[in-house]
Every structure is written in structure tokens, then in C-alpha cells.
Amino acid sequence: MTTFTKYFLLYRIKDDNHLLINTFTGALDIVDDKAAKQIEEFSNGDLSAIAPSDPLFNQLKQRGYLFTEKDGEKKLIAKAKAYDDFLYDQSFCGEFIILPTLGCNLRCTYCFEDNDQHINLKEMSMEQLHTILDYISQVKKENHLKLKNKNQKLKIRIFGGEPLLPKNRNIVEEILRFSKANDIEVNIVSNGTLIDFYMDLLTEYRDVLNIQITLDGQKEIHDCRRIKADGSGTFDMICKNINKLIANNIRIALRVNVDADNINGLPDLYKIIQENGWDKSAHILPYASPVVDFSSQSTTTLEESELLDGLIRNGYKTDGSGIIKFVVSPCIGYLNQFFNPASKNNFCKTHYCGATSKTELCFSPDGLITSCLTYSGKGKHSIGHFDENGVYFDKNSYDKWTKRSVFNIPKCKECKYAFVCGGGCPIKALDQNGSMDDTVCSDIKNTIDLYVKKIIIKQLEKRL
16 A cells, blocks of 8 residues: 655745655655645545656655555664664764762852752762773773774763862873873863863863863853852853963863843854954854753743744854854754755664763762763662772663663654654653653754744755
8 A cells, every 4th residue: 555654844945846854764855836735635645646657656755755565664664773773782882971079169040950969079089980991991992993993082071060170180180191091082061160270281181172161141141140159150250261271272162051041142142252252263162052941840941943043043053154153952953964965864863862872971979870961960860880890780771771762662653753853851751751761752843843944945945
């Protein structure tokens, strides 16, 4: 029996042109009014709308929209799952997130970590760290041929709390020393207030590291959000330290955490970036990311479609030509890849994030290992533990996290957006529904509609 894929979207461009998208295969096609009408009628069950003798019939079949074989699409999806399973078996953790402490000198208003974690200055021991570094060495040794063939490096992310608290210096120095000796990239996620305590180390090891620092807008906005424990702001200190880092040729990822409170202030932030000459520096890369509310109690967090709309209104360009070079978010980030003709990885998003794709491991001072950074140091949903004697995984918990995909989430099986969504956030599913097998749907439908209408169609209209 002839069937039409459920994984299709159809958008009018202009005149009699329409954009046809296959969210499973990644196919993008332009069809005229007549073909669009036939497709809509055929997909709604009128099989006479496209006769087998119609050239459109074979074109749609070749492009993966139409199937004549019984269970044709199910068999294709089964092949995709088999390939996904193969990739899983061949993959390994490529990024290791080390939290020397969850203590922090700031009290940012939207932080996903609890205040109790920030005042608990439990520190990772050197013995614990050496266990982690030994494990990373083991992973590198076991996968050296794969790393070489892919021209890929392992990565370490130093996180917190604030990882650059003065008391963490020995731990940070040991990580940097190890990373340089083993050709491993390091990303330090810092609030940028304590740079002076580490400038000598950051300069010595600048060849292997990037440092992420957050600036949420002009002084009035930033100082209401990223505040010290005593309530004072950090804007002036952070700007001064960014300039020091640039002067020492240290690479900076300048992050803007965006929500309703600061999105319309982005043009003022752009002026600050330009006034400091950061837009001309090869050592700084501004990017945006949404403030995430896992409890769904915030009144200022934005859905990704709202974030995209606000970013576009405030000068964001998906080609990276604006001040903000890219967006780190599950929906927008993937759509930038999906619609990029140069991308080699725009086929089937089967996992939602790094926590569910076997690519990240988080090590916290309490000796627990989590797949998701959000749960680090919280004593729950761990997938293993480590101590001075080694690293140990709970296979059931490890598999539960790393094998979560659209193929085994019941609600995803009939969703036309499943393969551009990846199954939704596992944290939200756990916290709101109590199970990772359930899901809290992402904002992919609204986001892809907005992305197509405000970006892709405008690009196509210039060409047609």
C-alpha cells in the first residue's frame, strides 16, 4: 500500500512556490501550488491525488516522502535505529566535566545550582582528581585510533560553582598540566571575577584552553543578575578582566544568558562589545544561550521560539555575521545545523543533548558521576562513583541515560518533529513527570515554524 511520510512540513514561500521539508531524512524541496495541494490531499488519505504515472509520484518516492513498499518507512526507520545503535557502540565519552568545588562567590539570580551548594565549600581532593585523570588517560589510550582518524581531541571542562576560587588553584593547575602533556583541550567556565589569582597559569597554558565568561548586558542589567554574595554587582570587574585576558592572548567565549529581562537590552551590550574593541579581537567569541528553568516556575524564561524571535529582532544573524556568533540551545542550535548545506551532521537528531548521547561525564567533589551537569553535586540521578581507587559505573543507570533516544520514548514514535527534537529534556521529564521514558516536549514546532518563516523563506525569496 502506498503511504506518505508523516515527517513532512510544508510552507508557502511566495507566488506559487512552497518549501517541502522531510524532518527525518533532512530533504528540502521546492514545489509549486499544484504539487503542494496534491501532497496535502494525498497525505490526508486521498491516494488518487497523485497517480503512479504522475512524475511527481516518482520524485516524491526518490526523495523519501512517499513509500510503495509495505511498511516502507518503518523499515527505513529501523535501518536508522540500527545505524544509531552502531554509532552508539562505536562512540565514547569525549568531554569530561570536572567540578573542583560547587562553592561560588556569586549568587546569580537564575543559577540552576542551589544556594546550599554555593556555600558548601567541599573541595575535590588531589587523589580524586588523579583518579579522574587516570580514567581520561585510559579512554584516550583505548580510543587513540578513533581520535586520530577523526582528527579529534578529548576535552576537559572545568566547572563549578566557581572553579577559579583561590583554594582550587592546585587542582586547576594539575588539570592544565595534564591536559597540555596529553594534547587535551580545556574549557574553564568562570564568572570572571577572580582572574588575577590565575592569570599566570592561564597565560602559561593558553595554548590548550578557552575560558568562558558571562556578561548579561549593560551594567544596569548585568549587576541585577550576576551579583556577589554581598549583593554588589560584577560588571566593571568582569569587563576589566576580559580586557586583561585579551591582552594576554587568552581565548574567551563570551556568554550571554538570555531571558525576558535582558533580551531587549542586547543592542546596548553590542555597543559595549564594540566600544571595547572586542568585536575586532580574534580572542573573543560572543554567543547567546537561554536561561533554563527546569521547574517551570520562572516568569522570565523564554521558550526557544521566543528567544529566536527576540534575537532576530535584536540583530542576530544565523550566518554568524552579527555580534552574537551563535546560539547554544537544543532547538535553535540544531536547526542552524539542519538548514546548513555545508553541515555533515544534519540527519536525524536522535538524542536531545550530551547527557543522553554518551558524550559527557560529570565528576563532582561528592565522588558521584552524573551524565547531566544539572544533577552534579545534588546526590541524585548519578550513573556511577569514583574514589582514590578508581571509577565505577552503574550499568543500568548509565544505559538509562546514555541510551535515551527517540527510538525508545513512546511519545516520540508518532511525532513528526521527533528527529529534529531528539526527545525533549530528560531533566524536565524526570522532574515534572517522574520518568525519563516520558517526555516534556521541546519547543521545536514553534521554533522551526519561526526559523523557516523568518530566516529560510526570506533567503529563498531573494533567490526565486
